[in-house]
Amino acid sequence: MLQQKALAIPWRWGSNGAGTAKKFVIVTMSLMCITFGIFYVALSYYNKYWYDIDTLQFVRWITDSGILLNEQLDSAGRELIENDEEYNSLTAVIVSDSGKIYEYLFTGGIDDSGAPQRIIDKVLSQGKDDWKTGSYIYDIKELTDGQKLIVLADTRNGGNTPLRYVSAILLIATGIFILSLITLYFSRFVTNPAKAAMKREKQFISDASHELKTPLGAISINAQALATKGDDNKHIRNIISEAERMNRLIERLLMLSKYDETTAIMKTAFSLSSCIEEMALTYESVAYEKRIYYNYDIGGDISLYGCEDDIRQLMAILVDNAIKNTEPLGRIQISLTEIGGSIILRVNNTGRGISAEDLPHIFERFYKADSSRSDSSFGLGLAIAKAVTERNGGTISVKSEVGKITCFTVEFK
Numbered sequence: 001m002l003q004q005k006a007l008a009i010p011w012r013w014g015s016n017g018a019g020t021a022k023k024f025v026i027v028t029m030s031l032m033c034i035t036f037g038i039f040y041v042a043l044s045y046y047n048k049y050w051y052d053i054d055t056l057q058f059v060r061w062i063t064d065s066g067i068l069l070n071e072q073l074d075s076a077g078r079e080l081i082e083n084d085e086e087y088n089s090l091t092a093v094i095v096s097d098s099g100k101i102y103e104y105l106f107t108g109g110i111d112d113s114g115a116p117q118r119i120i121d122k123v124l125s126q127g128k129d130d131w132k133t134g135s136y137i138y139d140i141k142e143l144t145d146g147q148k149l150i151v152l153a154d155t156r157n158g159g160n161t162p163l164r165y166v167s168a169i170l171l172i173a174t175g176i177f178i179l180s181l182i183t184l185y186f187s188r189f190v191t192n193p194a195k196a197a198m199k200r201e202k203q204f205i206s207d208a209s210h211e212l213k214t215p216l217g218a219i220s221i222n223a224q225a226l227a228t229k230g231d232d233n234k235h236i237r238n239i240i241s242e243a244e245r246m247n248r249l250i251e252r253l254l255m256l257s258k259y260d261e262t263t264a265i266m267k268t269a270f271s272l273s274s275c276i277e278e279m280a281l282t283y284e285s286v287a288y289e290k291r292i293y294y295n296y297d298i299g300g301d302i303s304l305y306g307c308e309d310d311i312r313q314l315m316a317i318l319v320d321n322a323i324k325n326t327e328p329l330g331r332i333q334i335s336l337t338e339i340g341g342s343i344i345l346r347v348n349n350t351g352r353g354i355s356a357e358d359l360p361h362i363f364e365r366f367y368k369a370d371s372s373r374s375d376s377s378f379g380l381g382l383a384i385a386k387a388v389t390e391r392n393g394g395t396i397s398v399k400s401e402v403g404k405i406t407c408f409t410v411e412f413k
Contacts, residue, residue, distance in 0.1 A: 025184045029176060036172055055137045055153050056130060059090070063139040063151045068092050068105045089154045091116060091136075097146030099124050105149075120150060212250055219243050252380040255313075256365070259387040265307045267392075272304040272311065272343065276336050279315035283323060292326050296334035302343060304412055306392035315345075317385045318408050322349035325406065345410040354400035362398055 062068065092105035093116060101117055122133045123140070130139040135156045141149040220243035226236050280296040287294035304311070322332050330350040337344050354362060361367045363386040368379040389396040389410055400406040 022184070024187050025180060028183060029180045032179070033176060036176070040168065040172065052132060052137055052155060055155055056132075056139070059137055059139045059151050059153050060130065062090065062092075063141045063149060068151070069149065091152045091154070093120065093150055094143065095120060095124075095148050095150060102147060119152065123150060123152070212246070216243055216246050216250065220247065249380075252384060255384055256380065256387065259384070259391060265310070265391055267306050268308070269303055269305045270308045271302070273298050273300050273302045273336060275308055275311055276315060276334070276345065279312055279319065280334050282316075283319045287323055287332060290323060290326070291328040292323065293329070293331040295332070298334075298336045299338055302336060302338050304343060304392075306412070310388045310392055314385050314388045314410065317381045317388075318347040318410075321381060321408075322347050322406075325349060326351045341413065343412040345412075346407060348405060348407045350405055353402040353404055353406050354398065355402055359398060359400060363396070 090106070093101045094103040094105065096102045099121065101120060104116075119133070119136060123136075123138050126133060130137075132138070136152045136154055138150060138152045141151075143149055220240060223236050223239040223243060226233070227240065277296070277298045280298070284294055319332075319334070326332055326349045331348075332350075333346075333348040335344075335346045335348075358367075363382050364379075365383040366379040367383075385408075386396050392412065394410055394412040396408065396410050398406065398408050
């Protein structure tokens with residue numbers, strides 16, 4: 001392990017275009033699937049409920065009509081009823097006062113194999129004269145001598161059967177698939193103007209930055225020439241300072257423009273441990289001058305396949321940001337570890353922290369938290385850090401508690 005400490009204090013800290021169109025289609029189709037799914041489920045429950053209500057009305061009519069108790073109903077008539085489409089899901093029994101089946105009138109919905117008694121027991125245990133148990137709609141009528149007539153209708157073969165559900169889902173899925181292809185084809189007419197506008201904006205920033213470099217360089221050189229003549233003029237010093245500040249802004253704009261235009265980078269295998277240690281040493285004196293407790297714990301023999309210059313740029317941004325936001329006698333801890341196939345770089349610092357409102361926007365371009373609007377930051381450093389990390393196949397995140405701690409975590413697989 002490579003370890004270094006400044007102010008020797010023992011201390012540890014815990015741990016493009018086609019893509020745009022595809023994202024547009026994926027989001028649109030996902031929302032459509034969710035919407036269709038909600039409506040389909042709601043409609044299915046609605047249809048099933050009213051199907052059960054209609055079945056209950058039919059069962060009540062059968063029970064109250066007395067047709068099943070008609071002694072004049074011969075076997076031919078009973079067979080006609082049992083073969084009728086409306087009746088063939090019905091089961092009618094007479095039960096004794098103890099709840100046992102006394103007589104089968106007919107069993108169109110349940111076979112005569114003991115299953116009816118279990119269902120009858122469930123019906124009687126509910127204590128209701130009618131409604132539903134499982135897939136059966138039932139109605140109970142009191143007869144003489146404590147006997148009861150119970151009529152049940154099996155609803156499994158009506159309403160929304162599993163086959164109908166599967167058929168409907170397949171039909172909806174096919175429709176959404178076809179609609180996705182159509183949307184993907186026509187999405188370019190929606191996204192192309194936006195892509196063109198973004199391209200023009202990036203091109204403008206790049207061109208403007210290049211055009212501004214020359215006059216700013218001339219202003220800076222002339223101001224420095226005036227300053228060398230011994231004229232200690234505060235206006236000249238201000239010109240030099242602002243020219244340097246604008247040059248830094250232009251350099252960062254050009255850097256972002258380069259990252260936007262060039263997604264492919266030259267990658268090589270290099271020692272990430274040595275790279276991080278070297279960059280940490282570079283800022284050690286800066287932290288010492290600001291009286292910051294500056295520690296780093298770098299795991300040895302950690303390599304990365306990527307662009308070493310990008311990682312140096314990333315490290316410079318994160319450490320510089322930590323130093324700027326750490327008060328004197330505060331702490332900065334840098335760590336590099338390899339855990340389970342992941343390389344994790346953390347830069348922690350105490351200080352004012354980042355508010356919960358600012359955290360979701362901290363990596364956006366030109367975004368500056370309220371607490372940092374008075375400093376010389378342009379709001380581009382962390383945007384560059386994110387672009388650099390993603391160019392090298394990594395992710396960057398931040399956690400912070402106001403007035404306590406801020407931790408930037410970079411992870412490479």
